[in-house]
Amino acid sequence: MNDDAGTTPIGTRGRAGRGSPGSSPSAAARLLAGKQAATKPATLAKPAKRPPADETSAAPSGRTERARRLHAVTDDDADEAAREATGASGDVPGGIPVDEVLTALAEAARRVLGSDWERRLATMLATVRGRLGGDYSVDEFGLDPQIVEVVASAFEPIAEKWFRLQVRGVENIPADGGALLVANHSGTVPVDGLMTGYAVTKHTDRHLRPLGADLLFSLPFVGQVARKMGATLACADDAERLLRGGELAGVWPEGFKGIGKPFAERYKLQRFGRGGFVSSALRAQVPIVPVSIVGAEEIYPLVGNVPSLARLLGLPYLPITPFFPLLGPLGLVPLPSKWIIEFGEPVRTDAYEPDAAEDPMLLFNVTDQVRETIQQTLYRLLVERGNAFI
Amino acid sequence: MGRVVLVTGVSSVFASTFARALADLDEGAGIDKVVGIDTVLPPGELGGVKFVRADIRAPVVGKVMAVEDVDTVVHLDVAMPTRGRGGGAKERNVIGTMQLLAACQRSSIVRKLVLGSSTAVYGSSPRDPAVFTESHSARGGASSGFPKTIVEVEAYVRGFARRRPEVLITTLRSAQVLHPDLDTPFGHYFAGAVLPSALGFDPRLQFLHVDDAYAVLTESVLHDRPGTFNVAGDGVVLLSQCARRLGRPLIPLPGVGFRHGPRRLVRAMSPEISPDLHRLITYGRVVDTSALRDIFGYEPAHSTEQVFEEFRAASRPGMLAGMGTRR
Numbered sequence: 176m177n178d179d180a181g182t183t184p185i186g187t188r189g190r191a192g193r194g195s196p197g198s199s200p201s202a203a204a205r206l207l208a209g210k211q212a213a214t215k216p217a218t219l220a221k222p223a224k225r226p227p228a229d230e231t232s233a234a235p236s237g238r239t240e241r242a243r244r245l246h247a248v249t250d251d252d253a254d255e256a257a258r259e260a261t262g263a264s265g266d267v268p269g270g271i272p273v274d275e276v277l278t279a280l281a282e283a284a285r286r287v288l289g290s291d292w293e294r295r296l297a298t299m300l301a302t303v304r305g306r307l308g309g310d311y312s313v314d315e316f317g318l319d320p321q322i323v324e325v326v327a328s329a330f331e332p333i334a335e336k337w338f339r340l341q342v343r344g345v346e347n348i349p350a351d352g353g354a355l356l357v358a359n360h361s362g363t364v365p366v367d368g369l370m371t372g373y374a375v376t377k378h379t380d381r382h383l384r385p386l387g388a389d390l391l392f393s394l395p396f397v398g399q400v401a402r403k404m405g406a407t408l409a410c411a412d413d414a415e416r417l418l419r420g421g422e423l424a425g426v427w428p429e430g431f432k433g434i435g436k437p438f439a440e441r442y443k444l445q446r447f448g449r450g451g452f453v454s455s456a457l458r459a460q461v462p463i464v465p466v467s468i469v470g471a472e473e474i475y476p477l478v479g480n481v482p483s484l485a486r487l488l489g490l491p492y493l494p495i496t497p498f499f500p501l502l503g504p505l506g507l508v509p510l511p512s513k514w515i516i517e518f519g520e521p522v523r524t525d526a527y528e529p530d531a532a533e534d535p536m537l538l539f540n541v542t543d544q545v546r547e548t549i550q551q552t553l554y555r556l557l558v559e560r561g562n563a564f565i
Numbered sequence: 566m567g568r569v570v571l572v573t574g575v576s577s578v579f580a581s582t583f584a585r586a587l588a589d590l591d592e593g594a595g596i597d598k599v600v601g602i603d604t605v606l607p608p609g610e611l612g613g614v615k616f617v618r619a620d621i622r623a624p625v626v627g628k629v630m631a632v633e634d635v636d637t638v639v640h641l642d643v644a645m646p647t648r649g650r651g652g653g654a655k656e657r658n659v660i661g662t663m664q665l666l667a668a669c670q671r672s673s674i675v676r677k678l679v680l681g682s683s684t685a686v687y688g689s690s691p692r693d694p695a696v697f698t699e700s701h702s703a704r705g706g707a708s709s710g711f712p713k714t715i716v717e718v719e720a721y722v723r724g725f726a727r728r729r730p731e732v733l734i735t736t737l738r739s740a741q742v743l744h745p746d747l748d749t750p751f752g753h754y755f756a757g758a759v760l761p762s763a764l765g766f767d768p769r770l771q772f773l774h775v776d777d778a779y780a781v782l783t784e785s786v787l788h789d790r791p792g793t794f795n796v797a798g799d800g801v802v803l804l805s806q807c808a809r810r811l812g813r814p815l816i817p818l819p820g821v822g823f824r825h826g827p828r829r830l831v832r833a834m835s836p837e838i839s840p841d842l843h844r845l846i847t848y849g850r851v852v853d854t855s856a857l858r859d860i861f862g863y864e865p866a867h868s869t870e871q872v873f874e875e876f877r878a879a880s881r882p883g884m885l886a887g888m889g890t891r892r
Contacts, residue, residue, distance in 0.1 A: 309809030312870070315801050315851055316695045317769050392848075393691035395765020403767070412694040412701070 360433035418459035470514030567597030574642030575601035588613030627668035740797035745879035768849025812886030
């Protein structure tokens with residue numbers, strides 16, 4: 176098949192992959208015909224494209240170009256050649272028997288789904304049918320457990336192989352009851368939210384409920400998927416409702432200031448909002464778990480911003496990374512940085528009275544305590560990680 | 566002495582059924598007379614209800630209340646227009662409420678007002694909290710159409726409450742009622758062969774069973790339940806889920822062009838969608854009903870899924886009904 180690429184443009188007058196029925200068969204027909212048949216039109220059709228060579232080769236044989244074209248491989252020739260090549264199993268083109276295909280499929284299913292693949296396949300089909308019939312339920316926030324499961328398993332290779340995620344301190348996530356996970360935010364695109372959710376789902380049996388900006392929910396598709404994965408709006412009402420209901424809520428209090436900061440300021444925490452997350456945790460009397468995420472800063476190094484265009488599009492920033500507008504869609508592939516997510520020791524809030532949420536000084540102090548914990552952990556993890564990519 | 570209840574808007578099936586049920590209650594309930602008022606005759610039998618043909622947008626409603634000695638007013642003449650843009654709906658909803666409240670303020674014997682409001686008062690926008698409680702106000706989407714109307718109606722009722730603090734006021738913010746026998750906006754929408762929807766959005770919706778709606782209204786007429794309460798079936802369904810269960814295909818249309826170009830297409834394919842309904846099927850709305858349970862003391866008997874299931878069972882299966890399986 177080595178001559179396929181070379182001959183295609185010649186035999187087809189420059190049009191790839193088509194061929195003309197009379198003289199030069201398509202690549203597919205030549206494949207069918209086998210090796211000898213496939214080389215034939217190549218040598219014959221070659222002169223047609225180059226007039227000087229045509230004269231030299233045509234003159235001794237005395238044939239016209241028309242005659243040579245007729246001599247090219249036709250469909251019948253190809254069939255005959257194929258029959259010769261494959262021998263006894265004549266009527267299967269390409270020579271792969273049906274039973275082998277089935278065996279291979281079964282083997283593939285066994286490899287992908289494990290030894291009880293038939294039962295699992297049946298379950299999967301039943302699930303698909305159930306979904307098509309609308310037979311599933313979502314909670315009042317819109318979390319769809321089946322979608323979460325599918326996204327988590329799709330995300331696993333990205334997290335484990337591409338980002339080589341290390342998770343530490345999983346024991347600091349309470350096994351039951353509400354808790355507020357507070358993390359640093361970075362990386363231009365909120366991949367860190369997805370990764371934290373993945374880490375929580377993988378290492379505990381709980382779902383993380385991320386609290387997102389309202390921009391997330393006004394975007395089509397994105398907002399829809401975010402809701403189905405359990406995200407909800409970052410406002411005091413939703414946060415307290417989740418926490419009182421005993422859920423794990425995740426906040427990224429730096430917001431757009433954190434995620435859209437330039438690469439030069441990486442791992443420098445921005446202001447932690449206005450401390451609203453602390454008052455929510457105090458009111459719901461749940462612990463605050465500081466989460467330090469290393470690795471997100473390097474996935475899309477933000478080297479520039481187009482504020483005017485961003486304003487026009489209603490976005491908080493319009494990123495320029497070393498690869499993004501330059502390489503087009505290829506620039507959207509995140510760089511393979513090494514990730515470490517560390518869940519820190521919980522800050523307990525049950526020691527305070529519930530009306531402590533009305534004391535702004537206390538809120539500022541707890542906010543600073545959480546922020547400082549995350550900042551120090553980030554420095555330590557950065558030293559431990561060493562090179563960002565290797 | 567028993568009580569006299571005035572029910573407005575009895576030309577709708579919902580209000581006339583409620584008025585009849587109220588009139589058919591036995592003596593122990595303490596209701597002497599039920600007066601129904603509207604400009605057009607109700608479609609069905611009214612039973613024991615005394616029908617008065619009058620326009621609540623005119624001062625005549627005060628005379629009716631004086632003549633009949635009305636002491637309880639159930640205001641149900643506030644409804645989301647089912648079809649089209651509902652040009653006259655705002656006039657009827659707002660001016661009718663104002664006249665009715667003016668009459669109530671003049672009357673010395675009115676001691677209770679029950680307002681059949683709607684969860685549309687919370688609007689619908691991407692900045693909404695996931696679940697609305699009674700203390701929330703609209704964050705967006707209440708600047709036009711029916712949500713604006715209902716916000717204004719509630720504001721007038723609050724003004725009335727301030728001027729006549731001795732009158733008990735129950736505001737029931739009910740979710741969309743969905744029932745095969747009732748011509749509601751969602752019932753109308755789901756009846757289409759295809760369901761136009763907003764591209765990229767899958768809203769969470771809540772429905773209310775008509776029996777629960779009647780029960781809550783009756784309860785607030787018979788007993789004193791002052792306050793504002795959300796009324797909705799438990800749980801949520803997604804629009805995509807509704808469409809799949811009905812077996813009707815969703816036709817996602819881009820939000821930008823929904824108003825003009827595709828609008829004609831939508832009209833050709835299925836019943837027209839009002840801008841209010843379009844907003845609702847873009848962002849959805851979910852309310853919290855814990856106040857109804859804990860303070861009002863009523864547990865909705867039907868969850869949102871059950872309400873929808875009852876509706877689905879009565880509607881004719883859509884073109885994709887064979888695709889999935891149901892329990």
